[in-house]
Amino acid sequence: MNIEQRIQSAMERYFRDLVSPSTPPTLRGAMEHALFPGGARIRPQLYMAVAMVSGDDSPELTDAGAVALELMHSASLVHDDMPCFDNAQTRRGKKSVHAAFSEPVALLTGDALIVMAYQVLLSQSEKMLLSPEQSNRVLKMMSVLSQGVGVPHGIVAGQAWECESKVDLWKYQRSKTGSLFTAAVFMGAIAAGANPEPWREVGESLGDAYQIADDIRDVVGHFSMIGKPVGQDVEHGRPSAAQALGLEGANLEFKRLIENAANGVPYCDGRDLLRAMIYKESERLVPQKEYQKYVKLAKMQSSKAETVV
Amino acid sequence: MNIEQRIQSAMERYFRDLVSPSTPPTLRGAMEHALFPGGARIRPQLYMAVAMVSGDDSPELTDAGAVALELMHSASLVHDDMPCFDNAQTRRGKKSVHAAFSEPVALLTGDALIVMAYQVLLSQSEKMLLSPEQSNRVLKMMSVLSQGVGVPHGIVAGQAWECESKVDLWKYQRSKTGSLFTAAVFMGAIAAGANPEPWREVGESLGDAYQIADDIRDVVGHFSMIGKPVGQDVEHGRPSAAQALGLEGANLEFKRLIENAANGVPYCDGRDLLRAMIYKESERLVPQKEYQKYVKLAKMQSSKAETVV
Numbered sequence: 144m145n146i147e148q149r150i151q152s153a154m155e156r157y158f159r160d161l162v163s164p165s166t167p168p169t170l171r172g173a174m175e176h177a178l179f180p181g182g183a184r185i186r187p188q189l190y191m192a193v194a195m196v197s198g199d200d201s202p203e204l205t206d207a208g209a210v211a212l213e214l215m216h217s218a219s220l221v222h223d224d225m226p227c228f229d230n231a232q233t234r235r236g237k238k239s240v241h242a243a244f245s246e247p248v249a250l251l252t253g254d255a256l257i258v259m260a261y262q263v264l265l266s267q268s269e270k271m272l273l274s275p276e277q278s279n280r281v282l283k284m285m286s287v288l289s290q291g292v293g294v295p296h297g298i299v300a301g302q303a304w305e306c307e308s309k310v311d312l313w314k315y316q317r318s319k320t321g322s323l324f325t326a327a328v329f330m331g332a333i334a335a336g337a338n339p340e341p342w343r344e345v346g347e348s349l350g351d352a353y354q355i356a357d358d359i360r361d362v363v364g365h366f367s368m369i370g371k372p373v374g375q376d377v378e379h380g381r382p383s384a385a386q387a388l389g390l391e392g393a394n395l396e397f398k399r400l401i402e403n404a405a406n407g408v409p410y411c412d413g414r415d416l417l418r419a420m421i422y423k424e425s426e427r428l429v430p431q432k433e434y435q436k437y438v439k440l441a442k443m444q445s446s447k448a449e450t451v452v
Numbered sequence: 453m454n455i456e457q458r459i460q461s462a463m464e465r466y467f468r469d470l471v472s473p474s475t476p477p478t479l480r481g482a483m484e485h486a487l488f489p490g491g492a493r494i495r496p497q498l499y500m501a502v503a504m505v506s507g508d509d510s511p512e513l514t515d516a517g518a519v520a521l522e523l524m525h526s527a528s529l530v531h532d533d534m535p536c537f538d539n540a541q542t543r544r545g546k547k548s549v550h551a552a553f554s555e556p557v558a559l560l561t562g563d564a565l566i567v568m569a570y571q572v573l574l575s576q577s578e579k580m581l582l583s584p585e586q587s588n589r590v591l592k593m594m595s596v597l598s599q600g601v602g603v604p605h606g607i608v609a610g611q612a613w614e615c616e617s618k619v620d621l622w623k624y625q626r627s628k629t630g631s632l633f634t635a636a637v638f639m640g641a642i643a644a645g646a647n648p649e650p651w652r653e654v655g656e657s658l659g660d661a662y663q664i665a666d667d668i669r670d671v672v673g674h675f676s677m678i679g680k681p682v683g684q685d686v687e688h689g690r691p692s693a694a695q696a697l698g699l700e701g702a703n704l705e706f707k708r709l710i711e712n713a714a715n716g717v718p719y720c721d722g723r724d725l726l727r728a729m730i731y732k733e734s735e736r737l738v739p740q741k742e743y744q745k746y747v748k749l750a751k752m753q754s755s756k757a758e759t760v761v
Contacts, residue, residue: 166604170612174603222563227555246536250559251612254531257566258602261594268591275584278591282577285570285594293567294483295475303479303560306553 146195150187153206154178154213157263173244173252174259177217182235185424186327187213189349192420193331193342196413200335201277203267208284208334211260212327215292218256221249223302229379257292261285276336283333291326298323305381312382313351320357321350344407349421352400356428358385359393363437390441394434401425455504459496462515463487463522466572482553482561483568486526491544494733495521495636498658501729502640502651505722509644510586512576517593517643520569521636524601527565530558532611538688566601570594585645592642600635607632614690621691622660629666630659653716658730661709665737667694668702672746703743710734 144152158178162171187209194205224231224239225246232242241249264281267273273281291297301319304310325346329339362385385393405418453461467487471480496518503514533540533548534555541551550558573590576582582590600606610628613619634655638648671694694702714727 161603163604167609167612167616169615170603170609218563222559225559227559245615248612248615250531250534250536251608251615253563254527254566254601255603255608255612257563258598258606258608261570262598262602265591265595265598268588269595275587278584278587279577281591282574282587286574286578289567289571289574292563293571294470294479294564295472297567299560299564299567300476300479303476303557303564306478306557306560307476 146188146191147184149206150184150191150209150213151181153210154181157207157210157266161259161262161266169244169248170251170255173240173248174255176237176243177221177240177252177256178213180235181213181217183427184213185353186216186323188420189324190327190331190334192413192417193328193345194334196411196417197332197335197337201280203272204277204280204284205331205334207263207267208330211263211284211288212323212330214256214260214263215288215298216323218253218260219292219298219302221256222253225249228302260288264288280333280336284330287326287329287333287339291322296322297326305379310382312384312387315382316351316354316384317347320354321347324350324353341409342407345404345421348400348404348407352397352404352425353428355384355393355397355400356425358383359390359397359429359434361385362390363434391438394429397425397429455497455500456493458515459493459500459518459522460490462519463490466516466519466575470568470571470575478553478557479560479564482549482557483564485546485552486530486549486561486565487522489544490522490526492736493522494662495525495632497729498633499636499640499643501722501726502637502654503643505720505726506641506644506646510589512581513586513589513593514640514643516572516576517639520572520593520597521632521639523565523569523572524597524607525632527562527569528601528607528611530565531562534558537611569597573597589642589645593639596635596638596642596648600631605631606635614688619691621693621696624691625660625663625693626656629663630656633659633662650718651716654713654730657709657713657716661706661713661734662737664693664702664706664709665734667692668699668706668738668743670694671699672743700747703738706734706738 158175162174164171166174190212191205191209194208199205220234221240223229224234225241231239233239237243239249240252244252264285268278268281289297292299294300296318298319301315301317301322304315304318325343328342328346328349332339332342361383384396387393388396401421405421408414408417408421467484471483473480475483499521500514500518503517508514529543530549532538533543534550540548542548546552548558549561553561573594577587577590598606601608603609605627607628610624610626610631613624613627634652637651637655637658641648641651670692693705696702697705710730714730717723717726717730
């Protein structure tokens with residue numbers, strides 16, 4: 144079973160176990176809609192890769208952490224898509240939750256997914272399957288996850304920076320996206336009983352890279368298969384690295400951050416595999432060949448426009 | 453320090469500790485608006501009374517549980533008030549969060565408060581102040597709290613029953629309100645290292661009583677100081693005990709449930725005090741003298757109307 148399959152299987156198992164048939168059927172359907180089929184599941188993949196190179200000595204706990212991360216991420220997407228934020232009608236190539244169900248249902252779906260993230264991590268302690276040392280891991284994983292999501296620096300705080308008139312771009316992006324990446328690598332180490340601190344550079348660099356990639360794709364759009372509307376940042380007047388650094392500056396910064404992340408992987412068995420995974424992911428995020436094609440085309444169009452003028 | 457003061461002081465302490473000045477200022481302001489000044493803080497009071505008669509051997513943990521409960525309750529109020537649900541402009545006699553700030557901020561405030569509820573419970577384990585046995589209490593408290601809020605039977609699920617065309621009134625109410633009362637008494641026992649099970653009757657009966665009181669006040673309104681608009685159930689076509697049983701039937705059921713709760717208090721030091729607290733709270737919820745006055749007046753008006761016809 145590869146990492147993708149392992150995550151998918153864990154997602155299905157926890158959904159079946161925790162969202163019982165006595166859940167209100169519309170809410171249940173909306174939660175399922177938000178979770179399956181998933182997106183790239185990049186946060187749990189990163190998390191799981193770190194847990195595996197760190198020993199993965201409690202596979203059930205590792206699975207729970209992956210699901211908890213994906214639930215939090217999905218919750219934030221459901222709420223972000225709502226009319227009072229992005230008003231996005233589509234997500235992952237299908238209708239967003241509020242478009243497919245309703246606004247009240249989308250609001251509750253996000254809330255239920257946040258709580259479920261904790262329920263997943265708590266479920267094994269409920270079954271009394273944990274040693275005191277493993278209980279401590281669960282507590283630490285929940286702390287790190289909460290920091291990645293809540294105040295003062297988690298993704299919810301990141302979103303809230305959009306509601307301020309003065310925003311520090313890097314602070315905003317570090318919170319909005321980076322915080323959950325940092326949480327992912329930290330949780331991966333903790334799940335396997337390892338020290339999370341050596342993984343900070345990897346998490347922070349990847350988080351920053353991912354946010355910049357998102358900004359680049361918001362401008363470029365063409366090569367993206369992200370399944371959501373492009374041009375959202377400009378439309379919503381949101382701070383964006385592509386605007387602050389220029390498109391090419393943003394791409395250079397993206398590549399620097401990917402190098403940083405890959406070089407930051409601590410020396411361990413599986414280091415090369417994890418580095419390869421990071422480079423592969425970077426190609427998925429911003430395929431450099433297609434990016435160069437776009438830049439060339441854009442330059443041609445702009446010089447043509449100048450000639451006409 | 454009485455129970456009210458102890459809760460207030462804990463609320464202020466955890467807000468100061470966890471919602472640091474580096475939180476986006478609007479979000480911070482909105483969270484503060486949602487929490488201070490509070491309502492009756494009935495759930496943490498009930499919780500703390502149970503913890504105290506159960507020995508209260510870990511006062512810091514007891515405080516944390518009270519705050520976590522109130523944060524979850526407050527989060528649900530913030531989201532319920534939003535335009536896609538009740539569209540309530542006022543709450544606790546002042547503007548609701550979305551009316552005072554904005555919809556996006558209200559959405560994020562609710563999310564941040566949910567996560568903060570867990571952060572409060574986790575904060576002591578982060579400071580390594582807990583024995584393994586106390587860590588277990590924290591895990592159990594979080595499990596019970598999550599059940600009270602999430603799927604399949606927590607308050608979020610209760611709200612979701614409003615989005616279904618077919619609803620079982622008791623199932624709906626048990627989830628919508630009762631679940632957090634049950635969580636409160638269970639958590640109180642667990643915080644003090646006691647067995648929660650003997651407290652089930654108290655929690656369930658009080659939860660049901662509280663929901664019926666809410667329904668009664670939604671019809672009667674006059675004597676309530678609940679600080680929110682009346683007539684919401686009828687306006688939103690929500691199932692209501694006052695409609696299902698008739699007003700007087702609902703009041704009888706309310707009184708029966710209060711008796712049940714009071715009689716359900718397990719034999720322990722402080723039993724009489726806790727029973728007295730339950731009766732006092734019942735008078736606050738539905739003051740019987742004023743209720744009788746209202747019924748008399750309503751009857752007079754209806755017979756007058758008949759005479760005119």
